[in-house]
Amino acid sequence: xxxxxxxxxxxxxxxxxxxxxxxxxxxxxxxxxxxxxxxxxxxxxxxxxxxxxxxxxxxxxxxxxxxxxxxxxxxxxxxxxxxxxxxxxxxxxxxxxxxxxxxxxxxxxxxxxxxxxxxxxxxxxxxxxxxxxxxxxxxxxxxxxxxxxxxxxxxxxxxxxxxxxxxxxxxxxxxxxxxxxxxxxxxxxxxxxxxxxxxxxxxxxxxxxxxxxxxxxxxxxxxxxxxxxxxxxxxxxxxxxxxxxxxxxxxxxxxxxxxxxxxxxxxxxxxxxxxxxxxxxxxxxxxxxxxxxxxxxxxxxxxxxxxxxxxxxxxxxxxxxxxxxxxxxxxxxxxxxxxxxxx
Amino acid sequence: xxxxxxxxxxxxxxxxxxxxxxxxxxxxxxxxxxxxxxxxxxxxxxxxxxxxxxxxxxxxxxxxxxxxxxxxxxxxxxxxxxxxxxxxxxxxxxxxxxxxxxxxxxxxxxxxxxxxxxxxxxxxxxxxxxxxxxxxxxxxxxxxxxxxxxxxxxxxxxxxxxxxxxxxxxxxxxxxxxxxxxxxxxxxxxxxxxxxxxxxxxxxxxxxxxxxxxxxxxxxxxxxxxxxxxxxxxxxxxxxxxxxxxxxxxxxxxxxxxxxxxxxxxxxxxxxxxxxxxxxxxxxxxxxxxxxxxxxxxxxxxxxxxxxxxxxxxxxxxxxxxxxxxxxxxxxxxxxxxxxxxx
Numbered sequence: 001x002x003x004x005x006x007x008x009x010x011x012x013x014x015x016x017x018x019x020x021x022x023x024x025x026x027x028x029x030x031x032x033x034x035x036x037x038x039x040x041x042x043x044x045x046x047x048x049x050x051x052x053x054x055x056x057x058x059x060x061x062x063x064x065x066x067x068x069x070x071x072x073x074x075x076x077x078x079x080x081x082x083x084x085x086x087x088x089x090x091x092x093x094x095x096x097x098x099x100x101x102x103x104x105x106x107x108x109x110x111x112x113x114x115x116x117x118x119x120x121x122x123x124x125x126x127x128x129x130x131x132x133x134x135x136x137x138x139x140x141x142x143x144x145x146x147x148x149x150x151x152x153x154x155x156x157x158x159x160x161x162x163x164x165x166x167x168x169x170x171x172x173x174x175x176x177x178x179x180x181x182x183x184x185x186x187x188x189x190x191x192x193x194x195x196x197x198x199x200x201x202x203x204x205x206x207x208x209x210x211x212x213x214x215x216x217x218x219x220x221x222x223x224x225x226x227x228x229x230x231x232x233x234x235x236x237x238x239x240x241x242x243x244x245x246x247x248x249x250x251x252x253x254x255x256x257x258x259x260x261x262x263x264x265x266x267x268x269x270x271x272x273x274x275x276x277x278x279x280x281x282x283x284x285x286x287x288x289x290x291x292x293x294x295x296x297x298x299x300x301x302x303x304x305x306x307x308x309x310x311x312x313x314x315x316x317x318x319x320x321x322x323x324x325x326x327x328x329x330x331x332x333x334x335x336x337x338x339x340x341x342x343x
Numbered sequence: 344x345x346x347x348x349x350x351x352x353x354x355x356x357x358x359x360x361x362x363x364x365x366x367x368x369x370x371x372x373x374x375x376x377x378x379x380x381x382x383x384x385x386x387x388x389x390x391x392x393x394x395x396x397x398x399x400x401x402x403x404x405x406x407x408x409x410x411x412x413x414x415x416x417x418x419x420x421x422x423x424x425x426x427x428x429x430x431x432x433x434x435x436x437x438x439x440x441x442x443x444x445x446x447x448x449x450x451x452x453x454x455x456x457x458x459x460x461x462x463x464x465x466x467x468x469x470x471x472x473x474x475x476x477x478x479x480x481x482x483x484x485x486x487x488x489x490x491x492x493x494x495x496x497x498x499x500x501x502x503x504x505x506x507x508x509x510x511x512x513x514x515x516x517x518x519x520x521x522x523x524x525x526x527x528x529x530x531x532x533x534x535x536x537x538x539x540x541x542x543x544x545x546x547x548x549x550x551x552x553x554x555x556x557x558x559x560x561x562x563x564x565x566x567x568x569x570x571x572x573x574x575x576x577x578x579x580x581x582x583x584x585x586x587x588x589x590x591x592x593x594x595x596x597x598x599x600x601x602x603x604x605x606x607x608x609x610x611x612x613x614x615x616x617x618x619x620x621x622x623x624x625x626x627x628x629x630x631x632x633x634x635x636x637x638x639x640x641x642x643x644x645x646x647x648x649x650x651x652x653x654x655x656x657x658x659x660x661x662x663x664x665x666x667x668x669x670x671x672x673x674x675x676x677x678x679x680x681x682x683x684x685x686x
């Protein structure tokens with residue numbers, strides 16, 4: 001029999017970083033690093049994406065109602081279809097659970113999955129359950145479709161394209177901060193009643209995100225096909241780095257243009273003097289908004305669309321991705337993205 | 344905010360059983376309980392399947408080389424495509440790993456995934472890596488295609504159809520028994536050198552199964568479309584129960600017709616007087632052979648095909664699924680399937 005898995009060398013995953021690791025593992029394959037795999041040779045492309053959430057890493061059972069978890073897992077998968085300018089059609093769900101979960105708990109989880117499927121007109125067509133020794137692992141595979149002429153990759157941005165994002169940024173992270181704060185207080189004193197009044201917007205953004213299919217539809221209606229697109233799952237900085245790296249370009253975004261809700265500002269001011277709302281937007285993650293670029297010629301079509309913000313423009317190859325502050329300072333963007341609830 | 348997940352009632356998953364649980368969770372959806380979801384309205388159907396393997400449940404790192412694990416995970420997903428009479432085309436891989444794994448370890452895992460993809464002409468088109476707090480979770484999504492006229496479901500078997508299986512049964516479970524035995528001895532004495540000579544066939548069957556695409560091709564060449572099909576992943580009894588339940592029929596299989604390798608007999612005789620090779624075949628699992636039914640009119644076409652065994656026939660609705668022993672005793676088949684390495 002072959003020898004077991006121990007290797008001569010040992011490189012830690014953290015030394016390499018996640019992007020370099022995926023590059024290394026998928027070298028020489030058709031993996032493009034987009035939000036979905038794009039299949040088919042015909043005029044209609046099939047999109048497939050798979051998303052795994054692990055208990056204790058991607059979600060914390062202390063403050064994640066199972067119905068919300070089901071909704072969110074499906075929403076994340078659908079968001080990947082939206083990020084390719086596609087329409088979601090079907091989904092498969094695999095769960096691995098330990099016997100800590102009751103049948104009623106799984107009913108709740110599925111109620112959330114079904115609710116999200118119904119809202120986005122997705123058919124749940126398959127899946128399986130497996131046994132986990134510890135905690136829950138939830139995998140959602142979503143299948144969608146898109147006209148071959150309409151599919152948007154990360155790699156299509158060109159010099160001078162406008163950079164746009166939907167909705168607002170940093171809210172989901174602010175919601176997570178509130179939940180983590182209340183959890184710590186509750187753990188210190190189990191009689192403590194969490195007070196979540198006035199945080200409902202940021203909590204909802206964290207616990208029950210919505211994939212921006214409305215933005216996909218309004219771009220179609222306006223006759224705009226973005227030159228590149230991705231969803232903002234690990235913060236704006238990470239999304240911009242992926243887009244500019246894939247498109248071989250730089251970018252310049254303006255801090256004062258970033259859409260940030262007032263509840264994010266409130267949460268930041270409560271947490272620490274050093275916590276800035278713009279950091280939540282850049283590095284927070286889990287917003288599931290769309291980040292995309294459009295050609296300058298589409299400016300007239302896009303400028304009045306609701307829920308879309310023009311935050312900057314694409315610079316030449318070789319230029320770094322930067323943010324310009326209101327004081328006109330230029331800050332080079334780096335990946336510091338959100339790595340799960342533990343960090 | 345909504346209340347957290349605690350329910351009034353509590354039903355244990357084990358009370359309900361896995362099949363009833365999946366039925367309950369997917370009630371009212373398009374889930375058919377087949378090996379793949381079948382998508383598309385055109386003449387060519389798309390098949391999608393997702394398979395999750397959890398460390399400590401579905402595999403034990405003590406005796407699972409990572410390259411084998413990668414190969415096996417891909418093979419299982421491809422086997423689901425084979426079970427629908429399809430051709431695999433693409434795959435996506437998601438892994439969640441803790442920092443216990445090095446980059447080199449993941450290289451090994453991917454080497455196995457790639458090897459299996461190459462052998463079965465599958466393109467690795469996407470995937471993601473996530474963080475796991477404990478152990479590894481590996482999800483493979485496979486996409487395939489099949490002519491709408493050729494797709495085989497579990498539900499198509501009719502009275503008097505012949506029941507066939509490919510290869511042999513029980514070998515993978517015999518391989519697992521050997522590995523578990525050597526593990527126990529090794530744990531008692533770390534200087535012990537496992538002796539695996541003479542078990543190579545059953546070990547290979549457990550550690551590196553092959554999806555039976557060769558059988559799919561030889562059936563096509565012979566012009567036979569099975570009336571129903573599934574793969575044997577949790578033992579023959581479980582597969583027959585799924586097939587007869589979906590097809591609303593009974594079945595009769597003959598013990599002496601079951602293909603069982605001599606190494607299975609050898610392992611059983613070493614383990615215990617009470618361990619019967621036929622139990623490995625019925626309840627062992629992980630063989631990934633194909634179980635299918637064909638119309639009697641296809642008997643001439645099928646009888647000489649290599650690697651295919653006719654093991655019984657389909658009985659009427661209302662009849663139980665049974666096995667007839669050489670002594671002409673009739674045993675009703677029950678699901679006692681393999682639930683992972685812990686059982």
